[in-house]
Amino acid sequence: MGIKYRVIRRNVKYPRIEISPLGDVKVIVPPNVNPEDLVGRKKGWIEKKLREIEEARMKFLPLSNKLLLDGEFYELIESEEFGVNPKFHVVLLPKDDLETLKRWLKTQLREELEFKVRLFSSVFGVKYRKIYIRFQKTKWASCSEKGNLSFNLMLMALPEELRDYIIIHEVAHLKFQKHSRKFWELVRQYYPDYKHAQKGLREYWLALQYNKIWNKLREIA
Known part of the structure; x- marks a missing residue:
């Protein structure tokens, strides 16, 4: 065929x-x-x-009815109060209250980004302006010419080590805008296994296309 x-x-x-x-x-x-x-x-x-x-x-x-979070699949269980239990891979959620889940995901990601972006910006000797968190259709993250960093909320689906790669990648763009030899040398210095990370990101991106929970989260204004 x-x-x-x-x-x-x-x-x-x-x-x-x-x-x-x-x-x-x-x-x-x-x-x-x-x-x-x-x-x-x-x-x-x-x-x-x-x-x-x-x-x-x-x-x-x-696995499309489970939440992909930190590289693991979490069961959503209806409950009176919201809660996340990493040990048992469970999210307690009031009925259909995905807005609370989205706010929690965004808060968790912002706390992590603000610390790590500040850390690597200091190490690389660069400055950034603002950090934005939003759903992006085709990218995990991006860096503008003005020094603003935008991160896809779906980063929360990834294991932390893959989030680290994306953060290092984008902060490195503040120093080298293009994917030049010097850019990749800088990335390799702080994330030697970046090629393996890129392969993992492709697989997780495909996984998210079939994940009903993340697709519903994307629809929330």
Whole structure:
């Protein structure tokens, strides 16, 4: 069976292929380029990515009704009062009160970010302006030219060591804006296993696409 894909024709300089976390393949090409040629050349890469997505779907879909938190899956149990028990991987939650859960997640993440961003900014000899926490569609975090740092609330789904990598990565951008050799040297100095971290982040990003709790949290204004 051939690869299913959607063709988008734009006045782009370089043709490219984009694969969404749910497995939708888009082929973006200039008007005079045959998309079949590009798909044919990239067939092995596309099939590999689609296999990774299918493996993630099979692995994480059965756990979609549990909250992914700190790299573990927590059971949501209805209760009169809110509470989180890391030992038993349980979140006590008043009925349908996901707003309380979202506020708690944001508070926990802000406390961690304010300490660690301040720490690594001091170590790297850089300054930042503000820290923002919001849901982002395609990124774990970002650094603006003005020195503002934006972090995805979904970082709370990650193990702490992966959050550390993202924090180091973004604070390093305050010193080196582009992914230059010096940038990666700085990241490697404080997070030597960053390539393994990047692989882990891709898997967790796929897991979150199927997580019903995080999808509901994203819908709360």
